[in-house]
Amino acid sequence: MAAPAETIRPEAQRKVKILLVDDSPENLVSLEAALYTLGEELVLANSGTEALRHLLEDDFAAILLDVKMPDMDGFETAELIRSRPRSRHTPILFLTGYKSDEHLFRGYDLGAVDFLFKPIVSEVLRSKVAVFVQLSRNAGLLREQAQTLSEQAMVLQKAEQKFRSLLEAAPDAMVMCRQSGEVVLVNSRTESLFGYSRSDLLGNDIHLLVPDWEYQIRLVPDEDISKARSSGERELHAVRSDGTGFPVEISFSPLQTEEGILITSAIRDITDRRRAEEQIRELNTYLENRVLERTEELLRSNDELAQFAYAASHDLQEPLRTISIYTELLVKRYRGRFEGDADLFIEHITTNARRMGLLIRDLLDFSRVDSRGSDHFTLTSCDAALDEALANLRIPIQESNAVISRDPLPAISGDPVQLIRVFQNLISNAIKYRGRELPRIELRAEPRDHEWLFAVQDNGIGIEPDYTEKIFGIFKRLHAQGEHPGNGMGLAICRKIINRHGGRIWVESEPGRGSKFCFTLPKNN
Numbered sequence: 001m002a003a004p005a006e007t008i009r010p011e012a013q014r015k016v017k018i019l020l021v022d023d024s025p026e027n028l029v030s031l032e033a034a035l036y037t038l039g040e041e042l043v044l045a046n047s048g049t050e051a052l053r054h055l056l057e058d059d060f061a062a063i064l065l066d067v068k069m070p071d072m073d074g075f076e077t078a079e080l081i082r083s084r085p086r087s088r089h090t091p092i093l094f095l096t097g098y099k100s101d102e103h104l105f106r107g108y109d110l111g112a113v114d115f116l117f118k119p120i121v122s123e124v125l126r127s128k129v130a131v132f133v134q135l136s137r138n139a140g141l142l143r144e145q146a147q148t149l150s151e152q153a154m155v156l157q158k159a160e161q162k163f164r165s166l167l168e169a170a171p172d173a174m175v176m177c178r179q180s181g182e183v184v185l186v187n188s189r190t191e192s193l194f195g196y197s198r199s200d201l202l203g204n205d206i207h208l209l210v211p212d213w214e215y216q217i218r219l220v221p222d223e224d225i226s227k228a229r230s231s232g233e234r235e236l237h238a239v240r241s242d243g244t245g246f247p248v249e250i251s252f253s254p255l256q257t258e259e260g261i262l263i264t265s266a267i268r269d270i271t272d273r274r275r276a277e278e279q280i281r282e283l284n285t286y287l288e289n290r291v292l293e294r295t296e297e298l299l300r301s302n303d304e305l306a307q308f309a310y311a312a313s314h315d316l317q318e319p320l321r322t323i324s325i326y327t328e329l330l331v332k333r334y335r336g337r338f339e340g341d342a343d344l345f346i347e348h349i350t351t352n353a354r355r356m357g358l359l360i361r362d363l364l365d366f367s368r369v370d371s372r373g374s375d376h377f378t379l380t381s382c383d384a385a386l387d388e389a390l391a392n393l394r395i396p397i398q399e400s401n402a403v404i405s406r407d408p409l410p411a412i413s414g415d416p417v418q419l420i421r422v423f424q425n426l427i428s429n430a431i432k433y434r435g436r437e438l439p440r441i442e443l444r445a446e447p448r449d450h451e452w453l454f455a456v457q458d459n460g461i462g463i464e465p466d467y468t469e470k471i472f473g474i475f476k477r478l479h480a481q482g483e484h485p486g487n488g489m490g491l492a493i494c495r496k497i498i499n500r501h502g503g504r505i506w507v508e509s510e511p512g513r514g515s516k517f518c519f520t521l522p523k524n525n
């Protein structure tokens with residue numbers, strides 16, 4: 001395993017400098033010899049002037065200063081050393097041959113920290129200097145620590161500034177408080193939202209702003225605060241300084257600090273949102289009621305229309321039958337006896353009476369689709385219904401040489417009579433609206449999620465896209481009677497039957513490329 005990297009403390013490693021000042025080279029040599037074993041850097045000066053020069057360039061842990069020197073003696077040198085800011089606090093040890101009080105006083109007056117009397121004892125000198133070396137080193141360490149601390153303080157200050165500007169920029173009112181509710185920090189949005197000044201709020205209780213404010217975080221001992229989930233967002237009631245209330249949404253986030261747990265609450269005024277929600281709710285209720293009313297109206301009028309259609313077509317049948325009987329009598333007895341166009345007119349009456357009869361029959365069929373009771377619903381084989389429809393269409397199929405291909409069809413819950421009708425209408429249309437080629441008709445069904453999708457595909461004339469929806473309407477047709485006979489009720493009846501069975505019907509087609517009539521029927525459960 002690799003040894004952990006040691007923290008390198010530059011100040012503890014660096015050699016310190018000691019300035020030795022003596023006019024006698026021999027003395028300097030013996031001082032140097034005595035201090036050599038300390039392992040520090042020794043700087044030699046043989047006059048006060050030289051010593052001052054060194055002091056301009058360097059910092060020293062201690063100065064050993066000979067008192068008696070020509071030109072500038074030790075005291076004068078010390079005076080100048082003390083007068084310079086850089087060396088004001090550098091410890092000075094005077095080296096002197098005299099043990100006079102005057103010397104001592106003057107020396108201490110000049111800030112000497114000690115006196116060493118000649119002849120100098122190496123051990124004493126070394127141990128005294130060693131103390132100053134240690135002192136200087138400690139002072140260096142302290143300086144370094146102070147520097148680190150001031151750098152850290154700067155970083156912290158910047159972080160706090162950032163935090164405060166973030167808080168100020170927040171669109172919500174941000175309130176930081178203790179678990180007890182005591183407010184310790186607010187942003188300016190809090191002032192404007194609640195109408196209190198910052199000083200009113202600091203130290204006050206958050207319940208002043210949000211009476212139901214409650215946030216309790218229970219930490220298991222040693223649990224990390226980040227693991228304690230904030231309780232998410234809550235909608236509460238807030239109160240302004242003027243006593244008016246308003247709804248707010250609050251999100252809480254806990255923060256572990258030296259002072260304990262602090263909770264930051266982001267408080268958002270949701271008056272507008274509530275109002276909008278209320279409006280949407282009212283609008284929805286109004287719309288639901290309107291839809292209900294309209295549906296009832298429609299159902300009523302639909303019912304009335306169906307009754308009318310049924311009654312009208314039923315009642316029309318009788319006079320129409322009378323007209324038909326009498327026109328037949330007219331033809332039988334008087335054909336060729338009238339002058340001019342009378343025979344032609346009678347023929348028109350007969351044809352139209354027949355057509356009207358068919359129209360009335362289909363209309364009656366249409367209005368009867370829904371009136372058939374649900375007891376007609378039974379498990380119906382669509383294969384059997386198709387067989388029946390094909391049997392009913394035997395003649396047109398033979399006449400047109402139509403080729404009909406079919407896949408096996410499922411059994412569903414339905415009204416067999418009506419399902420036969422659907423197949424019959426769709427296949428007869430496929431034959432009726434054939435193109436130049438022999439009619440080819442394919443029938444198939446495939447399962448979807450909850451339903452079967454049926455398709456009746458032909459190779460006939462096709463339908464313009466604009467009309468694919470219209471053709472399912474009552475009496476809606478795209479061809480003149482002479483071109484293709486019919487009365488436009490077949491598909492309307494198909495749609496009504498399929499809808500009654502819970503399905504949908506539509507057509508996919510292109511003119512000249514055939515049509516595919518699709519319908520769905522729910523699967524039989």
Ligand code: ADP
Nearest residue numbers: 429430433462471477478486487488489490491
């Ligand atoms: P009708 O056949 O009596 O006119 P329908 O309701 O059955 O009434 O059909 C409505 C119209 O839809 C028809 O007049 C015809 O124009 C068009 N149509 C129906 N089936 C087809 C088809 N298979 N191919 C082309 N057009 C069709």
